[in-house]
Amino acid sequence: MDLTDLLFEIYPYAKSLHIMAVISWMAGLFYLPRLFVYHVEQAQKVPDSLPIFVMMEEKLLRIIMRPAMIVSWLAGGIMVLTPGIVDWSSLWPWSKGLSVLGMTWFQHWLLARHREFAAGENTRTGRRYRMMNEVPTLLMVVIVISVIFKF
Numbered sequence: 001m002d003l004t005d006l007l008f009e010i011y012p013y014a015k016s017l018h019i020m021a022v023i024s025w026m027a028g029l030f031y032l033p034r035l036f037v038y039h040v041e042q043a044q045k046v047p048d049s050l051p052i053f054v055m056m057e058e059k060l061l062r063i064i065m066r067p068a069m070i071v072s073w074l075a076g077g078i079m080v081l082t083p084g085i086v087d088w089s090s091l092w093p094w095s096k097g098l099s100v101l102g103m104t105w106f107q108h109w110l111l112a113r114h115r116e117f118a119a120g121e122n123t124r125t126g127r128r129y130r131m132m133n134e135v136p137t138l139l140m141v142v143i144v145i146s147v148i149f150k151f
Helices: 003-042 050-081 092-118 126-132 135-149
Strands: none
Touching: 003 050, 003 092, 003 126, 003 135, 050 092, 092 126, 092 135
């Protein structure tokens, strides 16, 4: 069995794994900015809650989001390497790819904000985090439209 045959054989598994990982990753990308909103707006009102918010954010990043992002990239890479799946002369793989890079950047932006919270150095408002919470939604729209319509 050569590499092409192997890629065709594992393609449905990679695609299934990719979808599950993306769902998990997106859940984290939607939820973490919301946690930041609550961290900014509610933590001061509830005594001793700051370490709880930091721990929740850390676990979401480390246990769910990071592994889901890595699996999304790996399974997506297997699909991209499968011959005949991606037409690189079309626009859609490039728009999806740029959007995935945007989601990856957003996760790193969230990680940097978490580190600021953990150090007690947050300077952003709940409103700012609410606005940033729209970033993964916009990127998801571009990704889904790109993959479904293959323009």
